[in-house]
Amino acid sequence: MSDENEVPSGSRENIMKATFKALCKHGYADVTMEKIAAESDKCKSTFHYHYGTKENLMVDFIRFLLEGFEEKMIPDTDDPVDKLNGLIDNMLFGIKDGDTHERFHTALLELRSQAPYNEKYREQITKNDEFIRKTVKEIIEEGIEEGKFREKIDPDRTATIILSAIDGARARQISTDRDVSENVRGALDIIIKNDLMKEGDLDKE
Template identity: 35%
Template sequence: MSVDPFETVSGTREEILAATYRALCDHGYADLTLSVIGDELEKSQSLIYHHYDGKDELVLSCLEYMLDYLESTLDETVDDPRVTLEEAIERICAPANSDPEESVRRAFIELRAQAAHDTAYREHFTRSDRVFRDWLQSVIEAGIDSGTFVDCESGRVAEVLCVTLQGIFFRRTTVTTTAWLPDTSDELVATLERTLYAPESTSK
């Protein structure tokens, strides 16, 4: 499964959204203009104005497209809840393998900041948080049903885990060192072993 929603695109609209994504990663939100997006598109800039009225409408459409893609990739069935949770932690805590990965993180932090004063962005990130939290809850409930996790209030645990992982994401993107990431990841897993995993699961 590809983690890039724009690995393959079809039609003018998706080409514009892919160009927006690349421009965001390369230039950041503050320096993003329709002209910059037009340069990435490598087609007439008038195509952008034909479909979108301005920068933020286009960026929000790009975010919605990416979130829809994410939802479509989330597995409805969870074969191993513990492995699934720990893989999610690893993805967020693992060192970046390339500069583009850091560029993506920085772009999302910039966009999230717009939600402080822009209702449209706030609504998007409210939905985005809900999608991630609901997925975490579904994994936890699968673990409870299979006996891998102890019985708990899955929604509350998912909320705490969601906020914790978001905090890690924000911090790693906005500080000068990530040397703290391995210990943080290990301690988070250790906390799950003490509070969520069933005794038989922790002994595996």
């Protein structure tokens, strides 16, 4: 997407919503600019004018997801324990609307699988992952500063473990008939209570 063809904010949101719907309906491999345009009130030429290719549109869509992460995924609370638990729940379970949640994550997994072969995808996905990891790390650091979490914890390593577990649960759910989200949530709950939280705060739970 070039600067001269930058999408106005209102139009961009419309295009991103259409991209979301098309990905849920068709999956990444089968989605086209035409199918995405069919989910909006804009013609296909508008999509080509602003983005040129499906690749450029998908990169902006990944960027759009990152922009909405803080607003939609991070709970509005000052308590780091509640914030961490709420974020984990949102990332694991999301807002389910029929099977839309699962179909969307299937499309995202398809998109992520292209990253080893597509530098643009890889660069933006890496930015997304790093931002999310940093967010979880900062919540844990906040918990340590407030005396909620143990000082001996390595925030960076703990954030990596939590996110790896969530990513694994998503991949397992999508690629098999088994949903392990509840099991993974239970395991992360044990980590939070046994490894992160101080005994005094644990007694209050």
